[in-house]
Amino acid sequence: QKEVEQNSGPLSVPEGAIASLNCTYSDRGSQSFFWYRQYSGKSPELIMFIYSNGDKEDGRFTAQLNKASQYVSLLIRDSQPSDSATYLCAVRVTGGFKTIFGAGTRLFVKA
Amino acid sequence: DAGVIQSPRHEVTEMGQEVTLRCKPISGHNSLFWYRQTMMRGLELLIYFNNNVPIDDSGMPEDRFSAKMPNASFSTLKIQPSEPRDSAVYFCASSHDRLNQPQHFGDGTRLSIL
Numbered sequence: 001q002k003e004v005e006q007n008s009g010p011l012s013v014p015e016g017a018i019a020s021l022n023c024t025y026s027d028r029g030s031q032s033f034f035w036y037r038q039y040s041g042k043s044p045e046l047i048m049f050i051y052s053n054g055d056k057e058d059g060r061f062t063a064q065l066n067k068a069s070q071y072v073s074l075l076i077r078d079s080q081p082s083d084s085a086t087y088l089c090a091v092r093v094t095g096g097f098k099t100i101f102g103a104g105t106r107l108f109v110k111a
Numbered sequence: 112d113a114g115v116i117q118s119p120r121h122e123v124t125e126m127g128q129e130v131t132l133r134c135k136p137i138s139g140h141n142s143l144f145w146y147r148q149t150m151m152r153g154l155e156l157l158i159y160f161n162n163n164v165p166i167d168d169s170g171m172p173e174d175r176f177s178a179k180m181p182n183a184s185f186s187t188l189k190i191q192p193s194e195p196r197d198s199a200v201y202f203c204a205s206s207h208d209r210l211n212q213p214q215h216f217g218d219g220t221r222l223s224i225l
Contacts, residue, residue, distance in 0.1 A: 032211045043202055043216040044154070051211050088154065090214075097142045097161050097208050103153040 002027040004091050006102035014110050019076040021105050023089030026070070032092035033065055033072045038104065039085045048074060079109040113137070115217035117203050123223045129191040132220045135184055136205030144214060145178055145188050146202040154202070160186065161208055193224045 003026045013019045021035075032051055036044035050056045050063040050072065062075040072091075076083055086104040093100060116135040124130060136143050144159040158168040160180045168178070175194070180186040190197055200221050204214040 032213075034213050036216075043219050046213045046215065049211070049213055092211070097159060097166060097206075098156065099144075099214055101154045101156075 002091075002093050002100055004089055004100045004102040006087075006089050006105050008103055009106040010108050011105055012108045012110060013079050015079060015081060017079050017109075019079045019083065019107055019109070021074040021076075021087050021089075021107065023072045023074075023091075023102055024070055025072070025089075025091045025100075027091065027093050027100075028067075028070060029094035030091045031094075032099075033063070034090040034092075034099070035061075035063060035074045036088040036090060036101075037085045038088060044088055044101075076107075079107075081109045081111045083107060084109050115203055115205050115215055117201075117217035117220055119220060120218060121221045121223075123225065124193060125225050126194055127192045128224075129189065130193045130197075130222060130224075132188040132201050132203075132222070134186045134188070134203030134217060136186070136203070137215055138184070140205035140207050140215075141183065142206045142208045142214075143180060143186050144204040144206075145186070146204065147199045148202060148219075149199045157188070195224045198222055198224050 035048040038044045048063040050065045056063045060077045064073045088104045089102040118133045145157040148154045157170045158178045163180045178188045200219045202219045204216045206214040
């Protein structure tokens with residue numbers, strides 16, 4: 001059973017701080033990793049994807065991937081109350097079209 | 112470009128009735144996924160199609176659930192007969208099957224079975 005694990009939270013950070021969200025996965029051959037944001041009552045929205053080891057930055061968001069440790073993370077700099085949502089880590093499994101989603105981490109950014 | 116379009120947005124029906132959920136994927140995407148999301152179980156993959164062919168339906172909970180994709184621009188998920196425990200938000204997502212392509216989600220159908 002291929003799995004994606006996330007801390008369910010809630011993770012609470014003050015406005016302006018860095019929020020760090022973490023995810024581990026079991027399929028060592030996975031090559032594609034995605035972060036989705038889901039506001040309450042809304043659908044998951046893609047915010048970042050990463051395929052290579054290292055960091056990838058997009059505005060206030062940085063995705064980090066370490067394939068040797070089977071670990072992917074999302075950093076949100078200068079966190080805003082509007083970043084309060086559930087963040088889903090997703091991993092595309094080896095040799096197929098399927099993507100496995102973690103259970104999500106709830107983030108609260110306090111004004 | 113239009114995103115993934117799902118209908119209806121909300122459905123309330125009585126136990127035992129047939130429910131049909133509809134999805135139009137993004138044009139050019141050849142993989143389509145049906146998910147169910149509940150507070151208890153999170154986001155569960157029910158079934159997915161590639162080039163209109165069902166590839167993996169191992170997530171379909173019971174024979175009461177069925178899905179079809181008659182062409183590249185339309186898919187249905189049917190529940191017959193429906194039960195209160197089927198109440199959830201059902202999402203459709205699509206992607207291109209090239210490596211590294213993400214899935215894009217529709218707005219979902221909020222289903223309530225009374």
